[in-house]
Amino acid sequence: xxxxxxxxxxxxxxxxxxxxxxxxxxxxxxxxxxxxxxxxxxxxxxxxxxxxxxxxxxxxxxxxxxxxxxxxxxxxxxxxxxxxxxxxxxxxxxxxxxxxxxxxxxxxxxxxxxxxxxxxxxxxxxxxxxxxxxxxxxxxxxxxxxxxxxxxxxxxxxxxxxxxxxxxxxxxxxxxxxxxxxxxxxxxxxxxxxxxxxxxxxxxxxxxxxxxxxxxxxxxxxxxxxxxxxxxxxxxxxxxxxxxxxxxxxxxxxxxxxxxxxxxxxxxxxxxxxxxxxxxxxxxxxxxxxxxxxxxxxxxxxxxxxxxxxxxxxxxxxxxxxxxxxxxxxxxxxxxxxxxxxxxxxxxxxxxxxxxxxxxxxxxxxxxxxxxxxxxxxxxxxxxxxxxxxxxxxxxxxxxxxxxxxxxxxxxxxxxxxxxxxxxxxxxxxxxxxxxxxxxxxxxxxxxxxxxxxxxxxxxxxxxxxxxxxxxxxxxxxxxxxxxxxxxxxxxxxxxxxxxxxxxxxxxxxxxxxxxxxxxxxxxxxxxxxxxxxxxxxxxxxxxxxxxxxxxxxxxxxxxxxxxxxxxxxxxxxxxxxxxxxxxxxxxxxxxxxxxxxxxxxxxxxxxxxxxxxxxxxxxxxxxxxxxxxxxxxxxxxxxxxxxxxxxxxxxxxxxxxxxxxxxxxxxxxxxxxxxxxxxxxxxxxxxxxxxxxxxxxxxxxxxxxxxxxxxxxxxxxxxxxxxxxxxxxxxxxxxxxxxxxxxxxxxxxxxxxxxxxxxxx
Numbered sequence: 026x027x028x029x030x031x032x033x034x035x036x037x038x039x040x041x042x043x044x045x046x047x048x049x050x051x052x053x054x055x056x057x058x059x060x061x062x063x064x065x066x067x068x069x070x071x072x073x074x075x076x077x078x079x080x081x082x083x084x085x086x087x088x089x090x091x092x093x094x095x096x097x098x099x100x101x102x103x104x105x106x107x108x109x110x111x112x113x114x115x116x117x118x119x120x121x122x123x124x125x126x127x128x129x130x131x132x133x134x135x136x137x138x139x140x141x142x143x144x145x146x147x148x149x150x151x152x153x154x155x156x157x158x159x160x161x162x163x164x165x166x167x168x169x170x171x172x173x174x175x176x177x178x179x180x181x182x183x184x185x186x187x188x189x190x191x192x193x194x195x196x197x198x199x200x201x202x203x204x205x206x207x208x209x210x211x212x213x214x215x216x217x218x219x220x221x222x223x224x225x226x227x228x229x230x231x232x233x234x235x236x237x238x239x240x241x242x243x244x245x246x247x248x249x250x251x252x253x254x255x256x257x258x259x260x261x262x263x264x265x266x267x268x269x270x271x272x273x274x275x276x277x278x279x280x281x282x283x284x285x286x287x288x289x290x291x292x293x294x295x296x297x298x299x300x301x302x303x304x305x306x307x308x309x310x311x312x313x314x315x316x317x318x319x320x321x322x323x324x325x326x327x328x329x330x331x332x333x334x335x336x337x338x339x340x341x342x343x344x345x346x347x348x349x350x351x352x353x354x355x356x357x358x359x360x361x362x363x364x365x366x367x368x369x370x371x372x373x374x375x376x377x378x379x380x381x382x383x384x385x386x387x388x389x390x391x392x393x394x395x396x397x398x399x400x401x402x403x404x405x406x407x408x409x410x411x412x413x414x415x416x417x418x419x420x421x422x423x424x425x426x427x428x429x430x431x432x433x434x435x436x437x438x439x440x441x442x443x444x445x446x447x448x449x450x451x452x453x454x455x456x457x458x459x460x461x462x463x464x465x466x467x468x469x470x471x472x473x474x475x476x477x478x479x480x481x482x483x484x485x486x487x488x489x490x491x492x493x494x495x496x497x498x499x500x501x502x503x504x505x506x507x508x509x510x511x512x513x514x515x516x517x518x519x520x521x522x523x524x525x526x527x528x529x530x531x532x533x534x535x536x537x538x539x540x541x542x543x544x545x546x547x548x549x550x551x552x553x554x555x556x557x558x559x560x561x562x563x564x565x566x567x568x569x570x571x572x573x574x575x576x577x578x579x580x581x582x583x584x585x586x587x588x589x590x591x592x593x594x595x596x597x598x599x600x601x602x603x604x605x606x607x608x609x610x611x612x613x614x615x616x617x618x619x620x621x622x623x624x625x626x627x628x629x630x631x632x633x634x635x636x637x638x639x640x641x642x643x644x645x646x647x648x649x650x651x652x653x654x655x656x657x658x659x660x661x662x663x664x665x666x667x668x669x670x671x672x673x674x675x676x677x678x679x680x681x682x683x684x685x686x687x688x689x690x691x692x693x694x695x696x697x698x699x700x701x702x703x704x705x706x707x708x709x710x711x712x713x714x715x716x717x718x719x720x721x722x723x724x725x726x727x728x729x730x731x732x733x734x735x736x737x738x739x740x741x742x743x744x745x746x747x748x749x750x751x752x753x754x755x756x757x758x759x760x761x762x763x764x765x766x767x768x769x770x771x772x773x774x775x776x777x778x779x780x781x782x783x784x785x786x787x
Contacts, residue, residue, distance in 0.1 A: 049173055050544050051150045052210055052523050053530035054537075061172030063128050067107075067152075068168075069097045074106025076113070082297045083141045084110055090149060095168055096160030108148075109133065110141050120213065120299075121178035124148060126170050142299030143211050147175060150209070154547075157554045181483070183457055183498025184529035185214035185303075186522070191221035192247065192505040194240075194269055194281035199511050201294050206518075208298035210526035215295055216303045216367060216500060219283075222336045223247070225314035226282045227304070229356050232319060232349075239314030240282035241271070247506050248279065250665075250735070254507070258632060259598040262513040262558070288360045296362075303419065304361050307369030308350055309339035309403055315353075321345035324381035335374040341403035342383025351410050358414050365434070366411060370404055371421035401427020408433060419457070422449075429454050436500065438464075441763070446485060450492035458483045459500040464525075466517050467504040468737035472563045472584075479524040479541060482533060501525045512558045519552055519559035520545050549585060553625050560631075561585045561622050567635045570729055570743030572709045573612065574641060580609040581620070588630065589623040601627060615639045642707050643725050645750025650786040655700035655754070657681045662695025667721045667733045667757035670695035683785055684714075684756050684768035696758040696766070700787035704747040705778065713769040715740040720758040720766060738765050751786070 049058050071091075073084045084101045087108070092099055100106075111134040115121065122135040122144035133144040149156060151170050155163045186207055188195065195203075204215060219227045225239035244252075248265060255263035269281050283291070295302050313336045316323035324340040340346045357366065375396040378384040384399060393399050401424075408418040408430055418424075419434045422445040429435070429452055437445045440460035449456045458464070463478045483499050501521065508514050523545055527536070552559045562584025571577070583590060591603040599621040606620065616637045622630030657680075660673035673695050679687035684698055702724070704710065712729050714722050719733040722743065730743035758766050769779045778784065 047171065049151070049171065050547055051147050051175075052544055052548065053526045054535055054540075054544075055147065055175045055177040056531070056535070057176040059174040061126070061174065063172045064169035065126050065128055065131060065172065066167075066169050067091070067095065067097070069095075070100070071097060071108065072100045072102055072106035074102055074104050074109040076104070076109070076111040078103075079138060080110045080112060080141060083138060083145065086142070086297050087145050087148075090145070090156070092160075094156045094158055094160055094163060095166075096163075107131070112136070112138075112141070117178040119179075119182055120211070122147075122175075124173070124175040124177070126151070126173050128172060131170065139213065139299040142208065143177070143179075144175075146209055146211050147177070154551050154554055157551055179211065179530045180532055181496075181498030181529050183214050183500070184212045184526070185216055185457065185459075185498065185500030186212050186525070187216035187218060187459070187500055187502040189218040189221065189503060189505045190226050191218060191224045193265075193509045194224060194226060195505075195511070195514070196269075196281070197283060197287045197291055199514075200291055202511075203514070204291075204295050204298055204300055206522065207300055210522055211530055212522070212526060213300050214303060214498075214500065215300050216305060216502075218305045218307070218367075218504075220306050220314060221311045222313035224280050224282075227288060227306075227357070227360075228282060228285050229353055230285070231352050231356065232315075234318040235314055235353075236282040238318050241273075241278040241280040243276060244279060248509075251507060251509050259629070260632075262510050262516065263507075265509050285356075285360055292361060301363040301365075302361055303363060303365050303367050304357055305367035305369055306353060306357060307371075308407075309341060309400065310335055310371065310373035311369060312336070312339050315339075315349070319349065322349050324377040324384060335372045337377050338373050338375070339403070340381060340383060341378070341399055341406075342381055342385070342387040347403075347406065350407060354407075354410065355414070358416055364415065364417050365419050366416050367419045367436075368404065368407055368411075368424070369421060370400070370424040371438075373400055373423070375400070398427050404433075405430055425449055434497065438502070443485070446496065447488065447492070450488060450495040453495070455495050455497040457497050457500050459502055462738075464499065464501045465504065465737070466501050466521055467506065467508060469739055470517070470521065470560045471740065472565070474560075475521060475524055475545070475562075476538060478521060479527060479536070479538060481528055483528065499525065499529045515552075516558040516560055519557060520548060521560070523548060546585070550587065553587070556626070558624075558628070561588055563631075564590065564620060564622075564633055567618075567633075567637075568711065568742035568744055569635055569731070570745075571635060571637045572744040572746045573637060573639055574709075574746060575639075577612045577637060578609050579612055579618075579637070581606055583622075585622075587625045589625075590620055591623060592618055592620045594618055598632065600629075612637050613639075640746060642746045642748040643727075643752060645704065645748045645752060646701065648701075648751055650701055650703075650751060652787050653783065653785070654680050654682045654787060655684070655698050655785050656787055657687050657690075658697045658699070659687070659690050660695035660697065661693050662759055663693050663761065664695070664759065665719070665735050667719050667759055670757050670759060671697060683779065684766060686758075686764060686766050691763070692761070694758070694760045694764060696756070698754075698756040698758070700754055700785055701751040702747075702754045702770070702785060703751055703783055704749050705772075705781065706749050707747070709744055709746045709773045711742060711744055711771040711773070711775060713740055713742045713771070714756070715765060715767045715769075716758055716760075717763075717765040718760045720756060722768065723753075723755040725752050726755075754785070 075084050088099045108131040115136045120139045120143050122140040124144045125132045135141045155166050225235045229235050251263045270279050292302050378396045404424050411418050417432050422435045422437045434455040435449045436457045436459050438459050440462050446456045565582040566580050590606040591599040593599050618635050620633040659676040661676050662673040714730040714732050717738040718735045722730040724745050729745050730741050732741040771777050
């Protein structure tokens, strides 16, 4: 009897082991997933079958992916195989697919090539993560795929990523590696920003000076700022890559460009992965490389780029300039088979147009009332040329000003212009969502960034059903002013790319933030295997400035459990030998800490500086104040640090209710906001200072938050112990193109008191 029960128990254990299966984890989340029981085992000499010759490239892509990691001999054949790729008429949006994994094989079915590639991306994520390593690094790996049935399709047809290679050049191989990442997460449009004032990156054979001279530069102010940040943040990712430098006539020049052959290779590489490449030759603005090297393109031969403005644009009044632009695009059209091409059309300095006889003549001849209409005339003239060459135009949302033609598509990047999408779609034009607040991956991430993007709904309220259909999709933009290297590119892109993938693919009803967080953590491990940098959520448990009375205890919560935290208290940067944080730290005296993440492979991560100040409540001012609000003094300031604002000329004084940019203040902004804050009680107060660009907060002459320097929107937090009553407050702030400034105040229980009546007085 005992032996029978034991045998029965063993049978249950075996069955249980066979049925237990790790949860399916795929980004983006498929529309429908039905897990089965057991696994399909990949073995050497497996075959990939294709139902149609059009799938040969997809089969080759899958073969390369598998062979690189497994070392297996893999054959591609017509008909069925161990893994079968099948084209057949099925319902679903472009990119839809069905993936069926059984114990005897894998079948991937789609109605288009792009759907097959989408299915390959899901299959890759079902395999062990060692699929990202070379075969020489993989030993004794069980290459199994869980039994599952997946039926899937994307929400949006346009799932884009933009890369600016003008500010900093990225090689052909580096671009292809980025395309591989895009394919893994089912992004299908690569917007390649090939030209701008800082560098021309595409060979144009009719105009060789564009790359002979326009592709190379001496270090500019942004390059020098990157070098400064490399030192200030002890971060080599800000260093300019030496392989992209050359010495000519004693000068070190920095840059590079793609030959037309290299462009064609990248386009083919992308196409194999189901990605369309959209080139951007930015005009009429951001065209300095052309107008500096060829006459007849700008309004005046003497090209002057005035400080504080955008560069001089193409001259739409000169036929020679129009011909030049058409000749450039004629060569571009031959290299990019996709029907869409991006013209740019943003941030045009029209000062020269107002003074140019040719521009004014063009305006009179065409009945144009102002220079905005002249820009619209230029865009439409170029679009006519595009259409004649079987191409369609995409432009930044400025092209809407002056009216859109029926075939133009806008990229809505200016979130502060919310009318752009309703106006464009009401006219029957497509719109792509790419606003600065969520989709600009060059903005430094913080602890709120990922969820803010994941929670975003691209379809704005108020659109009709027909207008909603014209919202083509979403795109993230990687502008590279502060991204000179591939490690920095990965850091700024990952894991945000995962949230971009989710919102561009899945329906809003499928969103699950907690589940997504778990999938992100799994993918961070994938990036570790791929030797890629990524942003780790900020350490939690302290602010940049912390106040305590008596004794305090510092307890840190890590943003990634596989990362190590090390720290110093002597002002030096933590390294691999610095003390490791393993338990709460008891603090009895004022201490300056520098904490640092170290990735699982030992690479240095982000630094976090925090100051713990032991003290007492600052005494209140013996004063009576009745006037609500504060005073803002606007200085005309072009610098890059708050510390020099007060030396700049004064433009005017403005009353403000709180810490904010006064109405009417724009352009070169240097603000000094002063007055008093009325502490409701003896307490330790928390100050959150959000700004774009720099800001500094002082209370009673003491620095509380330092958020100085050029940067995208960033919040820093400090604390100060205040006695009940009035305390002087001063905020310094600068920006040169719009900007953001906001101060939030909370008590020690973290209850927001910012809107308390009488908090600010003067």
